[in-house]
Amino acid sequence: MDAAKALADLVEISSQIESAVLAGPDGAVLGSTLADASRSEAMAREARELLDAAAGPAGPPSQIEVSFHEGCVFVVTDGERLVVAVTGRDPTAGLVFYDLKTCLRLSGEDERAAAPKAAAGGRRRKKKDEEPEAEGEA
Amino acid sequence: MKRRLAAFVAVLGALAGAAAFWRRRSGAARERADVYFPDGSMVTFAEGTDEAARLFPPARRILAQARS
Numbered sequence: 493m494d495a496a497k498a499l500a501d502l503v504e505i506s507s508q509i510e511s512a513v514l515a516g517p518d519g520a521v522l523g524s525t526l527a528d529a530s531r532s533e534a535m536a537r538e539a540r541e542l543l544d545a546a547a548g549p550a551g552p553p554s555q556i557e558v559s560f561h562e563g564c565v566f567v568v569t570d571g572e573r574l575v576v577a578v579t580g581r582d583p584t585a586g587l588v589f590y591d592l593k594t595c596l597r598l599s600g601e602d603e604r605a606a607a608p609k610a611a612a613g614g615r616r617r618k619k620k621d622e623e624p625e626a627e628g629e630a
Numbered sequence: 631m632k633r634r635l636a637a638f639v640a641v642l643g644a645l646a647g648a649a650a651f652w653r654r655r656s657g658a659a660r661e662r663a664d665v666y667f668p669d670g671s672m673v674t675f676a677e678g679t680d681e682a683a684r685l686f687p688p689a690r691r692i693l694a695q696a697r698s
Contacts, residue, residue, distance in 0.1 A: 510696060510697075511696045526696070531695045531696075531698065534691070534695045535692050535695045535696060538688040538689075538691045538692045538695070539688075539692060541688040542685060542688040542689055542692070545684045545685055545688065546663070546665045546681075546685055548665070548667075548673070550667040550668075550669060550671055551667065551668070553665045553666055553667050553668075554666055554667060554668045555666040556663065556664065556665050556666070556685075557663070557664045558661075558662075558663045558664075558685060558686065558689035559660075559661060559662050559663075559664075560661050560686075560689070560690065560693065561661060562693065563693055563697075565689040565692045565693055576692060578692065578693055578696035578697070585664070
């Protein structure tokens with residue numbers, strides 16, 4: 493599933509999430525529910541800053557919730573990509589985290605599916621290359 | 631007598647419920663940052679702490695970007 497589809501599913505499933513942005517390890521925006529690209533980039537950049545600022549002796553965090561009177565900010569990362577979301581006041585944090593983790597996992601499925609195929613393709617090519625050699629030996 | 635006792639228990643229950651609701655509301659109203667680590671540990675930084683002063687500004691900017 494691509495990032496845009498994963499985010500569309502996220503905001504459809506979770507009525508508490510107002511907006512969300514998915515970003516890659518280099519900070520590039522992979523998908524966003526915001527129409528404005530510059531705002532999406534700013535959200536991704538600030539989310540990365542938030543993760544860096546929260547890193548402690550236990551290492552970098554895997555998820556953060558910051559609650560304000562006017563709303564909440566959630567950031568979830570798998571170590572490389574991150575998803576940042578904004579909700580209203582007093583959301584059900586466990587559900588929001590679950591939905592964000594699902595979004596992150598689903599959006600990465602394409603990449604994970606592509607990686608073994610590429611590796612398998614590489615092996616197949618190697619086998620083909622070896623065939624004439626094997627025939628020659630026989 | 632039984633009716634009085636039932637009314638008394640109902641009033642006590644309502645008071646306990648109201649107190650719990652009030653406690654929950656006042657606790658939820660505090661601004662805070664909950665940070666979760668991959669090893670399962672979690673730390674809460676309430677407003678007024680140094681960590682909150684570091685974490686709140688980028689989070690506020692995220693909120694502002696999302697709603698501007």
